[in-house]
Amino acid sequence: MTRLKADSRHLVRFKLNGKPVEAEAEPRMLLSDFLRHQLGATGTHVGCEHGVCGACTVVVDGMLTRSCLTLAAQVDGCDVKTVEGLAPSADRLGALQRAFRRNHALQCGFCTAGILMSLDHYLSRNPAPTEEEIRDLLSGHLCRCTGYTPIIRAALEAALSATATEESSDA
Amino acid sequence: MKPAAFDYLRTENVGDVLEGLTQEGGNARVLAGGQSLMAMLNMRLAKPKLLIDIMRIKEFRQIERKADAVVIGAGVRQAELLAWPDLAEALPLVALALPWVGHMQTRSRGTICGSLAHADPSAEMPLTLVALGGEVHLRSARRRRRVAAKDFFAGMMLTARADDELIEGISLPIVRDGRFAFREVARRHGDFAIVACAAMRTPSGVRLAVGGVADVPTARDWPRLEGSALDDALNGFAYDLDARDDVHATARYRRDLVRMIGRDLIREVLQ
Numbered sequence: 001m002t003r004l005k006a007d008s009r010h011l012v013r014f015k016l017n018g019k020p021v022e023a024e025a026e027p028r029m030l031l032s033d034f035l036r037h038q039l040g041a042t043g044t045h046v047g048c049e050h051g052v053c054g055a056c057t058v059v060v061d062g063m064l065t066r067s068c069l070t071l072a073a074q075v076d077g078c079d080v081k082t083v084e085g086l087a088p089s090a091d092r093l094g095a096l097q098r099a100f101r102r103n104h105a106l107q108c109g110f111c112t113a114g115i116l117m118s119l120d121h122y123l124s125r126n127p128a129p130t131e132e133e134i135r136d137l138l139s140g141h142l143c144r145c146t147g148y149t150p151i152i153r154a155a156l157e158a159a160l161s162a163t164a165t166e167e168s169s170d171a
Numbered sequence: 172m173k174p175a176a177f178d179y180l181r182t183e184n185v186g187d188v189l190e191g192l193t194q195e196g197g198n199a200r201v202l203a204g205g206q207s208l209m210a211m212l213n214m215r216l217a218k219p220k221l222l223i224d225i226m227r228i229k230e231f232r233q234i235e236r237k238a239d240a241v242v243i244g245a246g247v248r249q250a251e252l253l254a255w256p257d258l259a260e261a262l263p264l265v266a267l268a269l270p271w272v273g274h275m276q277t278r279s280r281g282t283i284c285g286s287l288a289h290a291d292p293s294a295e296m297p298l299t300l301v302a303l304g305g306e307v308h309l310r311s312a313r314r315r316r317r318v319a320a321k322d323f324f325a326g327m328m329l330t331a332r333a334d335d336e337l338i339e340g341i342s343l344p345i346v347r348d349g350r351f352a353f354r355e356v357a358r359r360h361g362d363f364a365i366v367a368c369a370a371m372r373t374p375s376g377v378r379l380a381v382g383g384v385a386d387v388p389t390a391r392d393w394p395r396l397e398g399s400a401l402d403d404a405l406n407g408f409a410y411d412l413d414a415r416d417d418v419h420a421t422a423r424y425r426r427d428l429v430r431m432i433g434r435d436l437i438r439e440v441l442q
Contacts, residue, residue, distance in 0.1 A: 001187045006176040006220075027179035027222070030213070049172060050210040054276060063250070063279040069209035070280070073179050074202075074224060118276055139360045140274030 004073055012072045016041065017085030025072040031065075032056045034072035035082060043083040043113050047142070054141035057114035058082045059121050083113035086120060095165075096120055096158040105154035107145035115141050119155050129159055174212035181224040185231075188223050188337055189312040195221045196334040202226075204248055206273060206281030207289035231339065236261060240342040242308075249278035249286070249296075261345050264303060264369055267353035268295045274361040284338045287323070290330045293363040293383035295355070297324055301388040302369040302380035305343040309336040317342075324387035346371070352436040355383070356428055358419065365420045366428035370436035377441060379405075379433050384412040384425050395441060405433045 004010045009024035016039065023038035030049075035041045035058070047055035049068045056067040059081040086094045093101065096119055106112040115138070122137050123129065129137075134155045138148055180191055192199050198220040202208055211217040225231055231246035234255050241261055243252060249272055252258060252265065259266045272278055272286065272295045286296040287307065300307070300320040307323045309316050309332055323331050332338060355367035367382040373392060380390035391408050393401075409429040414422035 001180065001182040001184065004179040004181075006178045026176065028174040028176050028212075030173065030209075033173070049213050051206060051277060054274075057276055063248075064276040065280055066206075066276060068213065069205050069277075071179065071202075071205075071209075071222075073181070074205070074226075076181075122275070136360070137275055140276040 010073065012076050014075050014077060015079045017081055027071065027073050029072045030068050031058070031060075031070040031072050031075055031080075032067035035067060035080075038072075041082055041084055045110055045113050047110070052142070053111070053114075054118070055111050055114045057117045057141070059117055062121075064118055064121050081117070083116055086116060094120075095161055096123065096154070099154040099158035099161070100151075103150045103154040103157060105146060105150040111141055111143045111145075115143065115151060119158070123155070123159050123162065127159060127163055129155070131156060172213050172215060174209075175215055175218045177212075177219050178221045179224065180221060181227060183227045183229065185228055185310075185337075185339070188225055188228070189310065189335075191221060191223045192335045192337060193312045195219075199223060199334075201245075201288070201337055203245060203285040203288075204281040205285075206277045207285060207291070211289075225337075236345075237342075240305075240344050242340050242342045243283050244340045245282065245284040245338055247283055249273070249281050249283060250275075252283055253278065262303075262343055263349065264351040264353060264371060265299055265343065267351060268299045268367075268369060271295050271353070271355055271360075271364070271367070277361075284341060287341065288330065288332065288338050290324055290328050290387075291363060292324075292327050292386050292388065293365070293367065295353075295364070295367055295382065298367055298369055298380055298382035298388040299353075300341060300343070301390050302371060302378065303343050303346070304390075305341055307332075307338055308340045308342065309333075310339045311335045311337065315339075321390070327386045350440040350442075352439040354432050354436060356432070366425055366432060368429070368432045368436055370433070370440045372440045377437050379408065379437060381408070381412060381429055381433070384409075384414045384429060396437070401434060401437065402430070405430045405437075408433070 004027045012025045013022040032046045045055040047053035051066045051069045058067045200219040202222045202224045231244040233244045235242040253269050306317045350372040352370045355364040364383040369380045376394035378392045382388040409426040414425040
């Protein structure tokens with residue numbers, strides 16, 4: 001049993017995009033704030049802070065997670081993935097990110113990190129999604145710029161290119 | 172907004188949870204998936220002194236199929252139940268209703284029992300529990316008891332759970348040769364329902380359960396009804412639910428939806 005006192009800070013450790021990280025947090029500190037303020041990982045954005053907008057979506061232990069509805073203390077010992085982990089290297093975009101750029105699937109970019117995390121997670125488990133499935137997934141995100149159509153196009157294109165790459169490497 | 176300060180207790184042992192609830196009573200809240208409670212904390216609609224995280228308690232993570240019921244533990248996430256291979260066969264109504272709960276991004280974390288503990292009158296899982304006539308398994312340091320669905324929901328976001336009690340699971344009856352239908356109307360898929368309805372064929376006729384209208388999800392049984400008798404019955408039910416106007420919809424629109432969706436679903440299950 002672990003009881004963390006409300007008025008003091010406690011060490012929280014987890015893996016962030018494969019690398020061990022640690023910092024201190026009060027029990028009430030949200031994972032979204034912990035990522036941004038304690039770890040400086042500002043790729044995760046904070047929108048509504050009650051789980052509706054989806055901007056802060058990350059992946060914890062393979063589960064899509066609203067980081068604003070999760071305490072930093074809850075993910076102690078977990079495996080956390082954020083948008084910073086998507087690009088293969090600092091100067092290259094991943095396939096999904098490239099598809100977003102080609103299709104103008106972002107304008108202001110505020111919602112993009114969360115949407116990328118949802119799509120990356122979903123496409124890794126469902127490599128050949130239908131448009132309807134993508135629309136259902138996107139119902140968990142709000143975007144006020146794009147009207148969603150370019151995001152759907154980018155997602156389907158990324159899925160298609162990933163499948164095509166796999167087929168050609170098989171051959 | 173950010174939550175007010177609280178102590179955070181994490182444990183792998185049910186005894187610690189019960190002890191925490193006994194000591195702190197109404198000042199303690201149980202944290203499972205957090206998809207309702209964390210929003211309440213962020214908005215400071217809830218300000219507990221102690222938050223007890225139960226998600227590392229292994230015995231709560233089980234879906235157990237018994238002869239005539241399925242027992243779902245307090246730590247079973249909505250996505251886990253949705254992925255349970257027996258779901259469509261053992262609990263077809265749950266299979267129909269669960270995709271309407273929140274979004275994929277919240278079902279991944281949110282638990283079945285957490286949704287019941289939150290007791291939002293327009294939420295799908297309370298409606299399903301009432302429609303199926305399930306039971307809530309409550310446990311405190313003093314005793315264990317089971318409460319029938321219709322007695323569990325006491326009002327908007329109010330339940331029969333005492334301050335020192337933990338929902339350790341629920342049981343949902345396995346209905347053989349049942350026919351079920353579910354539909355809801357919301358502004359956006361994943362939003363709370365303006366009206367949600369579940370219908371099932373029963374040995375003596377049909378049952379319709381409605382969420383989003385009254386303070387609690389409400390079920391009513393009828394013998395096989397058709398034509399104007401069915402219309403009259405639905406109209407009476409729609410008025411008895413005592414709909415109110417709010418920012419999402421008028422009372423009149425809600426009554427309309429109860430009548431229309433109710434008729435469609437009842438026809439579907441009696442076909």
